[in-house]
Amino acid sequence: MSYYSDTPSVDDELESLGWYHFDLSRHAAEALLLSNGKDGSYLLRNSHEGPGSFALSVRAKDSVKHFHVTRKSSGYAFGFNEFASLQDFVSHFANQPLLGSETGTLIVLKCPYPWRVEEPSIYESVRVHTAMQTGRTESDLVANAPSFGTKEGYLVKLGAVVKNWKQRWFTLNRNELKYFKDKMFDEPIRTLDLTACSAVQFDYSKDRVNCFCLVFPERTFYLCAKSGVEADEWIKIIRWKLSQIRKGR
Known part of the structure; x- marks a missing residue:
């Protein structure tokens, strides 16, 4: 199944996307969405699987689910669906749940989590402090890290x-x-x-x-x-x- 529309190029759209968090780690995404987000908050980030691979992180009540999204020449692939743009993707799943979680919760995209929300110096202090506490690398925040904007x-x-x-x-x-x-x-x-x-x-x-x-x-x-x-x-x-x-x- 494919959904197409008149949209800018894939690269242009990705660069202008307000909720694309670049190299944000999985744990940091969970920390952001659980601390500051709400049910249905979502963001897109790079996946560790390589170029053209992304992860859509979505808060579903008290947990965060991660979905694999792949960039294709014609747009973006998610499962068996292909979308001409990320906006088409979000519009589609804002009205149709992504899937049901283990607890039976339907996951719907409701609120994009913008990347221009926290002061960089605050982000850095939290990132380094968490790394020192846990012994992990600085780029790997734990899920219960404090909210960056609080x-x-x-x-x-x-x-x-x-x-x-x-x-x-x-x-x-x-x-x-x-x-x-x-x-x-x-x-x-x-x-x-x-x-x-x-x-x-x-x-x-x-x-x-x-x-x-x-x-x-x-x-x-x-x-x-x-x-x-x-x-x-x-x-x-x-x-x-x-x-x-x-x-x-």
Whole structure:
């Protein structure tokens, strides 16, 4: 069975494909989709089987399935089907499940996972840190590696009314910065929506080291990290998220 349409050349389409993750490893793909994706999120990456071979990684509830895709002169082959373009491929399987998993789950392509989503420096630190922890090569991330676009840790925060400093547990996920009384608490004290944040920067106005501030219309939040490196990591990832928010407006 073949599906054809008027499309650009195969090479042009692949280069412009927003969800083609090049040499992303199988484990890194699983880490991305399980941490940041949702049921039906998918991405395309190179396969270790050589040129013209790709793997389509799809999240199906709490697991990630990998499918082999081969580039042909006329398009792309998947199983017994051949498609003139990757867009034809996705359009077809967005309405027809790829297959049923062992648990009976039907896998449908719903949401492409774009490769321009994480700050390279954050990706590198996670990649190297994971390799050091596991003894694997740097290019081989384990499936439970932390999400590249998230961060968590203890920071010391200046109170709004009573001007004292208290340690709080912070989590950054997507565009939400939450802080909790401590790490074991499930409910946050407050959730800060970064879409309303105008700036993040180091702050030297307080009598403390490793401080930075987040500027919101109603209040400026002052936070201190345990080291200058840690403060710089928070600033970089929040600043990157703010740039992505502005691009989307």
